[in-house]
Amino acid sequence: MKVAVSGKGGSGKTTVSGTLARSFAEDGLDVLAIDDDENPNLALTLGIDRDREVPPIPGDLLKRVETAEGETELELAKTPDEIVADYGAAAPAGIRMLKMGEVDHAGSGCMCRAHSTAREVLSEVVEQREEVTVMDMVAGVEHLGRGTAKDVDTLLVVVEPYYKSLETGRRTKELAAELDIPDVRAVANKVRDEDDREAIEEFCADNDLDIAAVVPFDDAVRHADQDGTAPFDYDADSGAVRAIRGLADDLVATYVGTA
Numbered sequence: 001m002k003v004a005v006s007g008k009g010g011s012g013k014t015t016v017s018g019t020l021a022r023s024f025a026e027d028g029l030d031v032l033a034i035d036d037d038e039n040p041n042l043a044l045t046l047g048i049d050r051d052r053e054v055p056p057i058p059g060d061l062l063k064r065v066e067t068a069e070g071e072t073e074l075e076l077a078k079t080p081d082e083i084v085a086d087y088g089a090a091a092p093a094g095i096r097m098l099k100m101g102e103v104d105h106a107g108s109g110c111m112c113r114a115h116s117t118a119r120e121v122l123s124e125v126v127e128q129r130e131e132v133t134v135m136d137m138v139a140g141v142e143h144l145g146r147g148t149a150k151d152v153d154t155l156l157v158v159v160e161p162y163y164k165s166l167e168t169g170r171r172t173k174e175l176a177a178e179l180d181i182p183d184v185r186a187v188a189n190k191v192r193d194e195d196d197r198e199a200i201e202e203f204c205a206d207n208d209l210d211i212a213a214v215v216p217f218d219d220a221v222r223h224a225d226q227d228g229t230a231p232f233d234y235d236a237d238s239g240a241v242r243a244i245r246g247l248a249d250d251l252v253a254t255y256v257g258t259a
């Protein structure tokens with residue numbers, strides 16, 4: 001099962017992906033978590049200590065090789081298994097995490113090339129590894145065409161109950177259809193009341209977008225953030241964490257089986 005989590009900036013992608021990964025792992029599944037954001041912060045949400053430095057995958061894992069026909073092809077310098085073994089950070093509940101490079105210091109030039117290289121590497125890893133994979137995507141929709149999400153079973157788009165966020169959900173669904181991603185669903189996040197829920201339900205119904213889960217606005221998530229801990233460790237029974245754990249159970253039942 002390969003799950004990617006997308007959505008507008010600040011919608012809750014990292015909260016949802018980190019908590020989903022923890023839920024799968026606590027249920028005994030092998031999990032690879034991927035931070036596909038150039039401003040990475042998935043580690044903390046998985047429960048990795050905030051003082052621990054998680055190194056990004058190096059930028060030289062793709063090498064150019066010449067084929068017999070004289071054409072240049074890109075090839076991974078290491079196998080996906082070696083990449084996970086060498087650069088995967090250990091997170092709680094047995095999770096392994098990989099992350100792409102961070103944005104360099106301001107003024108040091110464009111990192112686009114480095115980012116697309118890293119995404120290509122991660123995409124290969126995701127495609128070839130067998131364990132449950134959860135990817136925390138960069139905000140917005142532009143990355144979808146070229147990035148790591150192309151081989152996923154499920155693309156979750158996290159939406160908040162306001163227009164721009166929902167609109168990002170709609171565009172994500174459109175682009176995902178072009179990529180033939182079979183299952184694209186919304187996760188309604190930071191839902192404070194019935195009005196919020198109805199606003200999201202109405203928009204999603206109008207745009208043929210199914211809702212995979214409704215996650216309440218939850219002070220425990222905010223407090224976990226302020227505290228520098230994972231929501232799962234802060235309070236595994238809080239409303240938001242319970243809703244995401246329910247989503248994890250549904251995904252497991254659909255893609256892994258309940259046996």
Ligand SMILES: Nc1ncnc2c1ncn2[C@@H]1O[C@H](COP(=O)(O)OP(=O)(O)OP(=O)(O)O)[C@@H](O)[C@H]1O
Pocket residue numbers: 007008009010011012013014015016037139189190191215216217218219221222225240
């Ligand atoms: N259900 C929730 N209830 C309350 N606060 C939440 C909830 N979900 C997320 N948040 C808060 O919203 C903020 C953004 O969440 P998060 O970092 O998960 O979003 P993101 O989409 O990954 O953001 P970015 O685009 O910056 O990567 C955080 O401060 C987080 O604690």
Ligand SMILES: [Mg+2]
Pocket residue numbers: 013014015037041136
């Ligand atoms: Mg994030």
